[in-house]
Amino acid sequence: VINVTTESVLKSSTSTRKTDSKYLDIFRVQTEALLAIHDFLYREELVQLMPVLLSPVTDPLNHPVYDAAINYKDQELQLTKSMILHKQVAVAALDARGIYIVSPNIRLEKDLHSNRHLLEFSQLDIELKKTSANEFMSMMESLMACIFRRVKIVCSEELERLGSEIHLPKRPFKIYSSLSLLEEFGEGYESEISNLEKDLFWITDFNREFYDREDPDERGHYINYDLFYPEGYQEALSGGERDYEYEVLVRKIRERGQNPSDFDAYLDYAKKGLLCPSAGGGLGIERLVRFLTKRIHIGETTLFPRVPDTKILM
Amino acid sequence: VINVTTESVLKSSTSTRKTDSKYLDIFRVQTEALLAIHDFLYREELVQLMPVLLSPVTDPLNHPVYDAAINYKDQELQLTKSMILHKQVAVAALDARGIYIVSPNIRLEKDLHSNRHLLEFSQLDIELKKTSANEFMSMMESLMACIFRRVKIVCSEELERLGSEIHLPKRPFKIYSSLSLLEEFGEGYESEISNLEKDLFWITDFNREFYDREDPDERGHYINYDLFYPEGYQEALSGGERDYEYEVLVRKIRERGQNPSDFDAYLDYAKKGLLCPSAGGGLGIERLVRFLTKRIHIGETTLFPRVPDTKILM
Numbered sequence: 001v002i003n004v005t006t007e008s009v010l011k012s013s014t015s016t017r018k019t020d021s022k023y024l025d026i027f028r029v030q031t032e033a034l035l036a037i038h039d040f041l042y043r044e045e046l047v048q049l050m051p052v053l054l055s056p057v058t059d060p061l062n063h064p065v066y067d068a069a070i071n072y073k074d075q076e077l078q079l080t081k082s083m084i085l086h087k088q089v090a091v092a093a094l095d096a097r098g099i100y101i102v103s104p105n106i107r108l109e110k111d112l113h114s115n116r117h118l119l120e121f122s123q124l125d126i127e128l129k130k131t132s133a134n135e136f137m138s139m140m141e142s143l144m145a146c147i148f149r150r151v152k153i154v155c156s157e158e159l160e161r162l163g164s165e166i167h168l169p170k171r172p173f174k175i176y177s178s179l180s181l182l183e184e185f186g187e188g189y190e191s192e193i194s195n196l197e198k199d200l201f202w203i204t205d206f207n208r209e210f211y212d213r214e215d216p217d218e219r220g221h222y223i224n225y226d227l228f229y230p231e232g233y234q235e236a237l238s239g240g241e242r243d244y245e246y247e248v249l250v251r252k253i254r255e256r257g258q259n260p261s262d263f264d265a266y267l268d269y270a271k272k273g274l275l276c277p278s279a280g281g282g283l284g285i286e287r288l289v290r291f292l293t294k295r296i297h298i299g300e301t302t303l304f305p306r307v308p309d310t311k312i313l314m
Numbered sequence: 315v316i317n318v319t320t321e322s323v324l325k326s327s328t329s330t331r332k333t334d335s336k337y338l339d340i341f342r343v344q345t346e347a348l349l350a351i352h353d354f355l356y357r358e359e360l361v362q363l364m365p366v367l368l369s370p371v372t373d374p375l376n377h378p379v380y381d382a383a384i385n386y387k388d389q390e391l392q393l394t395k396s397m398i399l400h401k402q403v404a405v406a407a408l409d410a411r412g413i414y415i416v417s418p419n420i421r422l423e424k425d426l427h428s429n430r431h432l433l434e435f436s437q438l439d440i441e442l443k444k445t446s447a448n449e450f451m452s453m454m455e456s457l458m459a460c461i462f463r464r465v466k467i468v469c470s471e472e473l474e475r476l477g478s479e480i481h482l483p484k485r486p487f488k489i490y491s492s493l494s495l496l497e498e499f500g501e502g503y504e505s506e507i508s509n510l511e512k513d514l515f516w517i518t519d520f521n522r523e524f525y526d527r528e529d530p531d532e533r534g535h536y537i538n539y540d541l542f543y544p545e546g547y548q549e550a551l552s553g554g555e556r557d558y559e560y561e562v563l564v565r566k567i568r569e570r571g572q573n574p575s576d577f578d579a580y581l582d583y584a585k586k587g588l589l590c591p592s593a594g595g596g597l598g599i600e601r602l603v604r605f606l607t608k609r610i611h612i613g614e615t616t617l618f619p620r621v622p623d624t625k626i627l628m
Contacts, residue, residue, distance in 0.1 A: 024408050027361040034362050038352050047341040048348050050436040050599060052618050053367065053393070053418045056626055070382050070393070072422050072433065075626060079367070079384070079393075089628060090617050094338050104367045104418060108386050119386065122364040265628045285364060303404050304366050312370055312389060314403060314579045 025158035026301055029151055030289045034102075036150040037124060040143050041100050046126065051103030052086050057265045059084050060258055062208040066108035079106040082282055084211055085266045087127040088242055092269070092276040098128035102285070109308040115297045116234060116287055119306035126239075127280030133223050133241050136279040137202060140227060140237060141171050144200060151292055164294035167199065173227070174201040190234055197230035210252035212240035225281070229291045236288065239281020246270040339472035340615055343465055344603045348416075350464040351438060354457050355414050360440065365417030366400050371579040373398050374572055376522040380422035393420040396596055398525055399580045401441040402556055406583070406590040412442035416599070423622040429611045430548060430601055433620040440553075441594030447537050447555050450593040451516060454541060454551060455485050458514060465606055478608035481513065487541070488515040504548055511544035524566035526554035539595070543605045550602065553595020560584040 041048070054070070054077035061081050068079040080086075083103045090099050106120050128136055145168065152159070152166040159166060174197070181189035181203065190203070204225045206212070212224040224240025243249055249270050253260045260267060269275050289301040299305030306312055355362070368384070368391035375395050382393040394400075397417045404413050420434050442450055459482065466473070466480040473480060488511070495503035495517060504517070518539045520526070526538040538554025557563055563584050567574045574581060583589050603615040613619030620626055 020407065021409060024361065024410055027363060027408065027410075027413075030364075031356070031360075031362045035352060035356055038349060042345070042349055046345075047338065048345045049341060050344075050616065051418050053420060053434050054620065054626070055618070055628065057628065066386060068384050068386075070384065070422075072380060072382075073623060077626065086618060086628065093334065093617055094341065095335060096338055096341075099341075102416065104365050106367060108384075120367050269628070302364065303407055304369070304400060306368065309387060312368070312391065314369065314371065314400065314583070 022162070023303060025155075025162050026289060026293050026295070028158050029155050029162075029292050030285070030301070032151050032154050033147050033288055033292060034285070036147040037143065040146045041126070044097070044139065046098045046100045046128075047094065047096050049090060049099050049101045051083065051101050052080055053104070054078070055080055055086070055265075057085055057263055058082070060209060060256075060262075061107065063112065064110045066110060068106050068108050081105055081107050082123065083125040084209075084282075085263075087125055087280060088211070088244065088275050088278060089266070089269050091127040091129050091278045091280075092244075092274055094129075096129065098126065098131070098278075098280070100124065100126045113308050116290070117308055118286060118298055118302075119308055121287075121298075122285040124283040124285060125280070126283075127278050130277050131279045133204075133225060133279050136239065136241075136281065137225060137227075138172075140281065140283075141169070141173055141200075144169055144227070144236075145171065147288070148292075159293070162293045164292065166292060169200045173199065176201065176203050177205050178203050179205060190228070191232065194228050194230060194234045195232045197228070199230055200236070201228050201230070202226070203228060210249060210256055210258070211242050213243050214248075214252065227281070227283075229287075233287070233291045235284070236291070237281045237283040239279065241279040242275075242277070244270060244275035244277060336476070337617060339469075339476050340603060340607050340609070342472050343469050343476075343606050344599070344615070346465050346468050347461050347602055347606060348599070350461040351457065354460045355440070358411070358453065360412045360414050360442075361408065361410050363404055363413050363415045365397065365415050366394055367418070368392070369394055369400070369579075371399055371577055372396070374523060374570075374576075375421065377426065378424045380424060382420050382422050395419055395421050396437065397439040398523075398596075399577075401439055401594060402525070402558065402589050402592060403580070403583050405441040405443050405592045405594075406558075406588055408443075410443065412440065412445070412592075412594070414438065414440045427622050430604070431622055432600060432612055432616075433622055435601075435612075436599040438597040438599060439594070440597075441592050444591050445593045447518075447539060447593050450553065450555075450595065451539060451541075452486075454595065454597075455483070455487055455514075458483055458541070458550075459485065461602070462606075473607070476607045478606065480606060483514045487513065490515065490517050491519050492517050493519060504542070505546065508542050508544060508548045509546045511542070513544055514550070515542050515544070516540070517542060524563060524570055524572070525556050527557050528562075528566065541595070541597075543601075547601070547605045549598070550605070551595045551597040553593065555593040556589075556591065558584060558589035558591060 058078045058080045059082040185192040215221040227237035250260050286301045290298045299307045372392045372394045373396040499506040529535040541551035564574050600615045604612045613621050
């Protein structure tokens with residue numbers, strides 16, 4: 001449904017023109033969406049932490065990216081690909097309902113060239129303490145409804161100029177299992193189902209990174225979820241309940257062909273019993289803004305797009 | 315007045331203990347401060363942009379740091395030390411009153427080992443279009459008053475437990491010139507005057523990075539400012555009016571012994587007339603939280619401190 005070359009993104013680069021009212025409309029939508037997020041999570045009594053950019057340990061991700069690390073005084077520090085491991089430590093360390101962080105993530109993509117990937121992007125990362133997947137999913141449905149409602153009301157003029165119509169999501173959202181979708185549509189099921197749906201929906205039970213909780217009663221099934229946009233816009237949020245016990249984490253790291261010693265700093269907390277049950281997820285800000293403003297390419301949601309395989313101008 | 319070894323920061327690391335209510339109190343203060351900031355800047359009609367982490371060009375800073383860069387597909391990308399250059403481009407590109415960004419900054423300090431330096435920290439970066447230093451300073455005084463008032467009212471219990479008393483700042487804040495302070499106190503004037511003062515104050519007219527505006531009527535004087543905390547807590551915000559004309563920028567880069575070609579991506583905008591007059595500044599979030607919660611070391615404001623010359627645990 002959606003297809004564009006990176007040239008069209010570059011053509012709209014700021015270096016070739018004076019002010020462009022399209023960007024101001026997009027950023028006003030972004031500003032309202034962010035305010036809706038902060039207001040909502042404040043009312044839910046979450047505390048806001050600041051992001052971590054450099055760390056001896058980070059998310060291994062579920063797809064290949066180039067290494068991004070620097071050295072400082074004999075220590076190799078990786079640029080964080082997500083806040084997941086730090087979120088688990090933080091949510092266990094604090095006697096609060098949960099935490100959230102607006103954090104930039106760096107992912108130097110090797111193979112992913114789509115209309116929804118950037119080399120760096122911002123993610124709203126939320127983690128709730130001792131909370132089930134269902135509770136988290138329910139909170140996210142409320143959050144999305146809040147964001148959509150606020151933007152639809154406050155930014156009606158901006159949306160009209162951008163040619164976007166916001167449809168308030170019906171709750172509860174539909175839930176699909178990844179296994180049944182795979183059976184029905186084959187490997188490209190995420191794109192297929194997103195093209196078909198008219199409203200936000202969930203897909204559950206993905207076999208992916210070690211930290212997402214494996215169903216202890218049904219090995220090979222996972223208590224995790226992705227929130228999807230309809231109309232071909234695909235992933236909005238990715239998350240799950242978390243595994244937190246040392247032996248389980250080590251086993252799952254090994255099963256994925258990864259090396260537990262790469263996660264020493266994090267596993268040290270697990271070994272000492274300093275992790276706890278939690279559920280959470282990460283919502284991509286640029287993808288949210290892209291959906292709200294109905295942009296073809298995610299690079300259009302920023303003045304400084306970092307598109308895979310494309311020269312960065314500024 | 316304030317002096318501590320990094321050991322005391324590491325002792326409070328999360329890896330050695332279960333939940334610590336001190337951190338929750340600190341993060342509740344941080345959450346209120348951030349909400350006050352977003353609410354205030356929203357009412358001032360600024361639009362919020364997302365941070366940029368990797369760029370061919372970044373702030374040269376006014377003090378030595380180790381290089382922090384990575385490579386992606388034949389392009390060297392630096393970790394941004396501040397958003398200043400991108401802010402200038404963005405504020406010129408948008409027909410808005412101004413912009414703001416909550417952005418992590420990476421500064422691999424070489425020589426700075428103080429109670430107020432971290433290798434990475436978050437900065438509230440604001441830039442107002444076609445605005446004078448006086449107007450920006452006045453807005454910042456209102457912002458600080460808003461933050462202090464909200465935290466004092468909403469977090470009274472947290473502040474009591476932390477042993478912090480917040481004094482609402484009297485406006486207008488006092489203004490000192492760096493030259494008169496240098497004459498009175500010598501090289502260590504920033505620390506001296508911060509120890510003596512009981513309330514927030516400004517210091518103006520610093521000869522520093524090329525982008526701060528040099529007074530066209532009085533060469534060697536600069537239309538810039540730092541906001542300072544009292545009681546020895548020192549810098550809160552650093553900013554200024556900006557130079558934006560190509561010839562002026564190139565001359566000032568050369569005068570500072572820097573190479574204009576290192577700033578090609580940015581200077582390209584100036585050459586095309588795509589920069590404009592503006593004023594702004596960056597407010598360190600961790601320094602703000604440190605002052606509000608009266609912490610000895612800035613590392614105490616985060617669960618994951620990155621203290622210069624100290625091993626990063628997680």
